[in-house]
Amino acid sequence: MLKDQQLLALYEISMSIGNSLELEKMLREAITMILSRLNCSSAAIYQEGSLLYARPKVLTRDVAYTEAVQELMRHKHASDGQTIIKKIGEKHYYLFELKNFGSLILTKSGDLLDDLIVNSMIKIDLRLVNAIQACLDHANVLESQKSLAKAQKIAHIGDWSIDLRSGALYWSDELYRIAGRTRRSDMGWPILKQWVHPDTLRQHEEYLEYLSRSRPGDILLSLSSHMLRPDGRSRWIEITSVVEFDAQDRPTRFYGTAQDITERKRLEDELRASKEQFDLFMQHLPYVVVIEDEVHRVIYANPGAEAFLHRPVIGHTVLRLLGEKNGREIMDLSERAKVEGSVEKVIKAEMAGEKFIARVLAFAIPQHDGQLYVGMIYIDITKQYKDRHEIAKLQQVIENSPVSIIITDVEGVIEYANPWAQKLTGYRLEELIGENPRVLKSEFHPASEYIKLWDTITNGDVWSGTFRNIKKDGEEFWESAIIAPVVDDEGGILNYIAIKQEITEKVYLEQALAKQEELTRELGHIIEQSLNEIYIFDRESLKFRYANLGARGNIDHGLEELLTLTPLDLMPKMSEERFTELLRPLEEDTFKEILFSAIHQRQDGSTYPVDVYVQSILFEGAEAYLAIVVDTSEREQMQKELHEKDEIMIAQSRHAAMGEMISMIAHQWRQPLTVIAMGANNMLVDIELDELEADDITRAARSILRQTDYLAKTINEFSDFFRPGKRREVVRLEDVMTEAEKMIGKSLENSAITFSSESMDGCIADTYSRELLQVYVNLLNNAKEALVTNRDKARQIRVIIRKEQDHTVTMICDNGGGIDKEILEKVFDPYFSTKEAKNGTGLGLYMSKTIIEKHLNGTIEVANVDDGTCVTITLPIDINSGNDTGV
DSSP states (O other): OOOHHHHHHHHHHHHHHOOOHHHHHHHHHHHHHHHTTOOOOOOEEEETTEEEEEOHHHHHHOHHHHHHHHHHHHHSSOTTEEEEEEEETTEEEEEEEETTTEEEEEESSSOHHHHHHHOTTOOOOHHHHHHHHHHHHHHHHHHHHHHHHHHHHHHTEEEEEEETTTOOEEEOHHHHHHHTOOOOTTOSHHHHHHHBOHHHHHHHHHHHHHHHTOOTTOOOOOEEEEEEOTTSOEEEEEEEEEEEEOTTSOEEEEEEEEEEOHHHHHHHHHHHHHHHHHHHHHHHOSSEEEEEOTTSBEEEEOHHHHHHHTSOOTTSBHHHHHHHHHHHHHHHHHHHHHHHSEEEEEEEEEETTEEEEEEEEEEEEEOTTSOEEEEEEEEEOTTTTTOHHHHHHHHHHHHTOSSEEEEEOTTOOEEEEOHHHHHHHOOOHHHHTTSOGGGGBOSSSOHHHHHHHHHHHHTTOOEEEEEEEEOTTSOEEEEEEEEEEEEOTTSOEEEEEEEEEEOHHHHHHHHHHHHHHHHHHHHHHHHHHOSSEEEEEETTTOOEEEEOHHHHHHHTOOHHHHTTOOHHHHOTTSOHHHHHHHHHHHHTTSOSEEEEEEEEEOTTSOEEEEEEEEEEEEETTEEEEEEEEEEOHHHHHHHHHHHHHHHHHHHHHHHHTHHHHHHHHHHHHHHHHHHHHHHHHHHHHHHHTTOOOHHHHHHHHHHHHHHHHHHHHHHHHHHHHHSOOOOOEEEEHHHHHHHHHHHHHHHHHHTTEEEEEEEOTTOEEEEOHHHHHHHHHHHHHHHHHHHHHHOSSOEEEEEEEEEETTEEEEEEEEOSOOOOHHHHTTTTSTTOOSSOTTTOOSOHHHHHHHIIIIISSOEEEEEEETTEEEEEEEEESBTTTTOOOOO
16 A cells, blocks of 8 residues: 555656646545555655655755665665565566665556556556546646647747627637736736737727627728837737627627737838838939820829920820921830830930920830830939039938948949948848959849840940849849949949849739739639629619629520619519619618529520529729529429328328228227127117116117217228318317327227327417428337337326427427437438338438428427437418518
């Protein structure tokens, strides 16, 4: 047996794994129970050379004991004691008997808990084992929670939840870390409001209101929120949400994730500032910058262009802006740029009587649609040698420009890089100076492109294009670049200057747009080739604006002819008022989609049934309706055939029940016929004995009349069961059940079965009573067969009829032992029977299910309860409820 100190050691070890009030309670109870039966002694527990537990008084009382134990650990043997080795499986246990100190147990391998259980030298109470195992299980849960918390910390994502019933707000540890807060037990909305930055508090409140109005299936938006930290800094988080609903589709709980997007927010702000700076740069750039389309019409011009020309520029051709001579010269330069990529030329011109000299840089700008635009930079160099102040201004612009500007010598060695270039690449100016621009080079572009670049600029021309470069930290980025030579008065090249703008986001956006356009083309092809009819018609005039190939083929109309028609022309049985009423929920945004059934008419006059799905869309910039029409001819034909099949099978089932009914009639008639025979025989005997009197004849005749009246009633009851019953009527379910009980009552009585029925007032239904009667008789007869087969005495059938809102519930229960679980789900299958082959057709329950679900619009279920079976039938009070076919 383990000693008390060993048990306490196990308790301490278990509680160190994970703190839980329930686990602590289990351990305390187990230890208290075991300690009550143990004697105290000195002991120590070791595992894998580590001291797990030793009674403190033992170690502190005698230093020699401690030293002996340490020596034992070092040498793995007892030099001054006896060693007993016991092997169980692959695990070894060592029991050391130390002189003057008692026993010491060591294990070389395996888990402590497993060793304690399998070791034959140690016995432990099962409750303690269970308690310790619960601690270990709890430890696994805590470890999983730690792993989740670690993952959330790495991804800067936390989870949260709000219970709308209690108002409790839960935040994970990562959210507290992001917010710079410590965990609070009273965490709730009043606390959170104090942590939300005032600039997003209102959005928070509106977002919670937005979630509370959501419904199942809604697509929920996210929220960007600004959080205040105690240290004065703030963090941006993006909140995504999920809503849980109760049975009435009312929100009961919000939960979701929140991710720290402070860095992303910062980058977005920088990108926005970059664009603003670029626009500002172009606004103050002391050059004329224009972009021409393929017919030399200006489609972009910076403010300097209009200021230079003293007139509006955009929309005019360069020929009109610059006149015949200069216009033709610029047009020729533009055409050269389309072929060569980029060109440069110095031109002399006169504007408003004033002569000037300009350096024109022209470069091709390819477009996605295949067109080729040309960008032009007009640099007025008239005063460049006279006005050094302008150069200083240009230097200032470059230093503050939101584009990268790098200047190299004629060998390509970097001499200057503006602050934006340093910020974009991650290199400091001192790291760039003396380097070649190839320090930014990626392996994306082939060497031939760089050769072409150098050939262009060394020839004195301007090169333009795009680069995929690499920053200092290894991140890739895209740049649109213009590289031009800087020449002296004699045309010699002094330097090269590169003006580059980051276009990473634009490139990725263009790639995504190209993929989206391809997908749109594929979807358009799929829609056009769809076999279903797909129409788009105008919201106001209702005229068709599109019809796919399936639609044109089904109704046998050409597209041109269809565009003159409306949906009402295809649905002759649909009135304009009814169609307008159907569309109203879409106009009022009540529904996102409506569904209705209609009859379509082809050009030849033939018609076919359809289901029509309609939703609102924007088509070519205008409000319209999209209609998807499904031909339901085959489906309706199949439904008709299935219905006819069900009717045949119901009739077969009813006739199959005749044999059982005839047996019941025989039981019903046996006693009355016996009474009639005995009465007639008694009269004959009295006649023979000449003792017949008038009173005796009267009594016998009346008895015979009563019995014949009973026989006539049973004939009427059983004949009613087989008469057609396709007329709906309002009936009391109790009356239908009473009629069924009368039909098989004698059979139940002869089988010693007690029948009882409980019914609430007002349990009525507008239904087909004859078919319901057939179901009741089937179920009562099945219950009787189960009782006769499986139970010798105290046989009972109990019927309960009650009302629940707009439904009635009928429960028919027996105590016949129930149905085998393996076949319980098959009892409603056709031709499946639990009876012997001679007693069952396998159609009774199948047809009962068919009648209840397809004819009476209800449900039927079977389940084992207590010592028997219950069949539950749920019927609508009005057979048409839940069977609407409208919107």
